[in-house]
Amino acid sequence: MIVVTGATGNIGRSLVGRLLGEGAAVRALTRDPARAGLPAEAETVRADLTGTDDLVPLLAGAEALFLNLAAGGDRAAAALLDAAVKAGVRRVVLNSSMAVTDTPADEDNFIARLHAGLERAVRDSGLEWTFVRGGNYATNALAWAPSIRASGVVREAHPDAQGVPVHEADLADVAAVALLDRSGAHLGKAYVVTGPERMTVAQQVAEIGRAAGRATRVERISEEEAAEAMTGRHLTKEAALELVRMFGRTVDAPPFPVSDAVERVTGRPGRTFARWAQDHAADFS
Numbered sequence: 093m094i095v096v097t098g099a100t101g102n103i104g105r106s107l108v109g110r111l112l113g114e115g116a117a118v119r120a121l122t123r124d125p126a127r128a129g130l131p132a133e134a135e136t137v138r139a140d141l142t143g144t145d146d147l148v149p150l151l152a153g154a155e156a157l158f159l160n161l162a163a164g165g166d167r168a169a170a171a172l173l174d175a176a177v178k179a180g181v182r183r184v185v186l187n188s189s190m191a192v193t194d195t196p197a198d199e200d201n202f203i204a205r206l207h208a209g210l211e212r213a214v215r216d217s218g219l220e221w222t223f224v225r226g227g228n229y230a231t232n233a234l235a236w237a238p239s240i241r242a243s244g245v246v247r248e249a250h251p252d253a254q255g256v257p258v259h260e261a262d263l264a265d266v267a268a269v270a271l272l273d274r275s276g277a278h279l280g281k282a283y284v285v286t287g288p289e290r291m292t293v294a295q296q297v298a299e300i301g302r303a304a305g306r307a308t309r310v311e312r313i314s315e316e317e318a319a320e321a322m323t324g325r326h327l328t329k330e331a332a333l334e335l336v337r338m339f340g341r342t343v344d345a346p347p348f349p350v351s352d353a354v355e356r357v358t359g360r361p362g363r364t365f366a367r368w369a370q371d372h373a374a375d376f377s
Contacts, residue, residue, distance in 0.1 A: 093117045093118075093153050093154045093155060093156075094111055094116050094117065094118055094119070094122050094154065094155065094156045094157070094158065094271050094272075095118075095119045095121065095150065095151055095154045095156070095157045095158070095181075096108055096111070096118060096119070096121065096158045096161045097121050097139075097141070097157070097158060097159055097163040097164075097169075097172065098121075098126050098158075098160035098162050098163035098187070098372065099120035099121055099122050099128065099130060099134075100120075100122050100129070100130065100134070101160065101162060101265050102229070102231045102260040103160065103187060103226075103260050104120070104158070104160065104163075104264075104265050105130070105265070106245050106260050106261045106263075106264035106265075107158060107264035107267055107268055108120050108130055108131065108134050109131065109264075110261075110264050110265060110268040110307045111268055111271065111272070112131055112133050112134060114268065114272055116271075116272060117135070118133070118134045118135065119134070119135045119137055119150070119154065120134045120135065120137065120345070121139040121141070121150060121163070122138065122139065123138065123139070123140055124135070124137060124138070124139050125137065125198070127363055133140045133207050136359055137150060141161065141164035141168035141169075141171070141172060142164045142165065142167075142168050146174035146175075147171055147172055147174075148175045148178050148179050150172075150175070151172075151175055151176050151179035152179055154176075154181050154198050155181065155182050155183065156181065156182065156183040156184070156185065156271045157172070157181050157183070157184045157185070158184075158185050158187065158267055158271060159172060159176075159184050159185070159186045159187065159210075159214070160187040160330055161187065161206065161207065161210060162187070166206050166210060167211065168373060169210055170210065170213055173210075173213055173214060173217055173219075174217075176219065176273050177215070177217050177218065177219065178291060181219065182219065182220055183219060183220040183221070183222075183271070183279075184214055184217070184219050184220070184221050184222075185221070185222045185224060185267050185271050186210065186211065186214050186221065186222070186223050186224065187224055187226065187263070187267065187269045188207045188210070188211055188223045188224060188225045188226075189203055189204065189206075189207040189225055189226065190225045190226060190227035190228075190284045190285070190348055191203040191204040191207065191227060192207050192208045192211060192223075192225055192282075192287070193221035194208075194282075197372070200373070201334060201338065202331055202334065203227075203335075207225075211223055211282075220279050220280075221279070221280065222273075222278045222279065222280070222281050222282075223281070223282040223283065224263060224266050224270070224283055225265050225282055225283060225284055225285060226258055226263045226285045226286075226356075227258075227286075227348075228255040228257050228258060228262065228286065228287075228348075229257065229258060229260060230257040230258060230259050230287065230305075230365055230368040231260050231295055231372075232257075233257070233300065233368075233369075233372075233374075234372070234375060236297065236300070236376075236377050237376050240297075240300060240301075240304070240306070240308055240376045241376060244301070244306055244307050244308045244309065245308070245309055245310075245311050246293075246297045246309070246310050246311070247310075247311045247312075247313045247317070247318075247321070248293050248309065248310055248311075248312065248313065248318060249312065249313055249314060249315045249317070249318035249336050249339070249340065250293065250312075250336075250339050250340045250342075250343055251292065251293050251294040251312055252291050252293070252294065252343045253290050253292060253339040253342045253343055254290055254291070254292050254342045254343065254346045255290070255292075255293075255302055255342065255346075256285040256286035256287045256288075256289065256290050256314055256348060256350050256351070257287045257291060257292060257296060257365045257368065258285055258354075258362065259287065259294060259362065259363035259364075259365075259367065259368045259371075262285065262287070262354045262358075262362045262363055263285055265297040265354070265357075265358045266283060266285055266353065266354060266357045269357050269358055270283075270357075275300040278357070283351075283353040283357060284348070284351045284353060285351060285353045285354060286348060286349075286350055286351040286353070286362070287350070287362055287363070287364065287365060288350060288354070288361055288362040288363075288364055289350065289364060289365065290346060290350060291365055292369075293310060294310045296365060296369075297309070297310050299365055299366050299369045300351070300369045300373075300376050302366075302369070303366070303369035303370045303373040303376070304369075304373045304376040304377045305373075305377070306376075306377070314335065315337060315340065316333070317335045318332075318336045319333040319335075319336050320332075322335065322336070
């Protein structure tokens with residue numbers, strides 16, 4: 093049995109399908125099973141990881157856990173990790189971040205701090221582990237969907253910011269290989285998982301336009317305006333501004349090389365952003 097947190101998220105949904113396709117038993121955790129829309133073969137279980145309920149029963153009989161910080165935050169992830177130890181889970185695959193560098197620089201931004209702290213907790217747990225350090229998710233482009241549908245215009249502070257957007261299905265595939273591994277080849281590994289090509293924001297917007305069959309363009313706005321647009325229930329204005337400025341630094345100095353981790357782990361090349369845009373064309377039409 094493999095327990096998947098964040099099962100209705102972009103990575104989690106792909107992961108549940110991949111694991112079921114490999115014949116694994118899957119327990120998918122979600123706040124609302126009735127609306128989850130997951131395959132009937134999965135055991136879909138109601139779970140509020142931010143509450144005070146005992147989490148150990150959620151992991152009863154499980155051999156492995158896919159742990160996603162997005163499914164409740166850092167405190168919930170730490171509590172679930174503790175419950176996994178108590179329940180006798182053998183392995184955890186953590187959806188971490190490529191912002192983690194295993195250097196003092198990890199204290200310099202909140203994304204690295206959060207994930208590095210959780211990585212330390214996983215290492216200290218005594219469980220077998222693999223870290224999937226993703227980032228620059230292609231699905232972040234879904235934030236542009238309302239403005240593309242309305243006008244074809246995306247407003248960003250740094251149109252020339254560079255990234256290596258990764259398809260959620262590739263992150264799920266890497267996680268699935270690690271969760272299902274019987275050889276031990278992936279134990280104790282931290283995989284930095286990127287897409288197969290570097291692209292600017294403007295290039296991504298153009299690719300979406302091609303897939304959706306409509307004209308698109310990027311309009312430059314101030315960093316302050318961009319941060320305001322990102323601020324919400326899960327992100328403070330200060331954190332949003334830190335992110336916007338971090339993106340700005342990638343215009344002249346791309347932060348990460350293109351990784352071949354998807355091909356090394358799964359045996360096939362990573363999906364391109366053009367493929368992602370085609371897969372999600374309906375979201376922008």
